[in-house]
Amino acid sequence: MNDVRLIASGLGFPEGPVALLDGDLLLVEIRGQCLTRIDAAGGRNRVAALGGGPNGAAIGPDGAVYVCNNGGFEFGDVELHAINVPVGPASDYAGGSIQRVDLATGEVRTLYREADGVPLRGPNDLVFDRYGGFWFTDHGKSFHRERDRVGVFYATADGCHIGEVIFPLENPNGIGLSPDGRTLYVAETYTCQLWAFEVAGPGEISPHPNLFGHGGRFLYRPAGFRYFDSLAVEQCGNICVATIGEPGISVISPTGDLVDFVPTPDVFTTNICFGGADMRTAYITLSGSGRVVAMRWPRAGLRLNHAAA
Secondary structure: OOOOEEEEOOOOOEEEEEEOOOOOEEEEEOOOOEEEEEOOOOOEEEEEEOOOOEEEEEEOOOOOEEEEEOOOEEEEEEOOOOEEEEEEEOOOOOOOEEEEEOOOOOOEEEEEOEEOOEEOOOEEEEEEOOOOEEEEEEOOOEOOOOEOOEEEEEEEOOOOOEEEEEEEEOOEEEEEEOOOOOEEEEEEOOOOOEEEEEEEEOOEEEOOOOOOOOOOEEEEOOOOOEEEEEEEEEOOOOEEEEEEEOOEEEEEOOOOOEEEEEEOOOOOEEEEEEEOOOOOEEEEEEHHHOEEEEEEOOOOEOOOOOOOO
């Protein structure tokens, strides 16, 4: 990575970065169970204690922060590489949830724990559409000999409606919308596959026939020892997927071609978001080593819906 700037270190498995217009950066700390705000000088402020395992975050239409909470992990420390590694559900795991955090007061409200009787197992990442609703992935939980079957949900920010829209997927993780809002991208972790879904309306897709039955169009899968995590979309439509194992950012075109691979120095490279006046500052979470870094990106990132906070 060239021209990399350290934003913060010593974080408890940071994920879900959100670049604010004032230059501050919001992120969650899964191991720290909190929402943290980092200013341009590197100063930190704990916005809210969230419990469980806060995983993904986004600004909603009301200026509040919406958080996917996976319910928590146990962590193991790999001494050879000095990294934190999620090793399974927390001992006090009691399910996942969607939370709303008031940035001004730090007040936390739980909006959803289930959808039509389907319990949320491990909500992971979310993206708001132009209408004020949000799509989110449920990554599920992996146990010693079994793993949850999970999917993608759509919910409204007022806490009044939630529904499962896409099922089944294999540990869906990153999620994002194309610049025109007509395509929903979902990255699966363990299959390391990127899927595209045609959006028919708020909380609706037009299914593409496939063998899996979830209605997605296969877009890309890399070779090598790699897993996919969260993602962000560029202004031109490329999809930037944080990649674990052989770590870096995989940049994939809307037609499924690999545009670029930007190596990173942490096997748990989990998230990327864009900020700055020209949207060419990429913030990347190096979760295993507890760091977040910034670098100049070759292309502008897509400004997210309702991001003016």
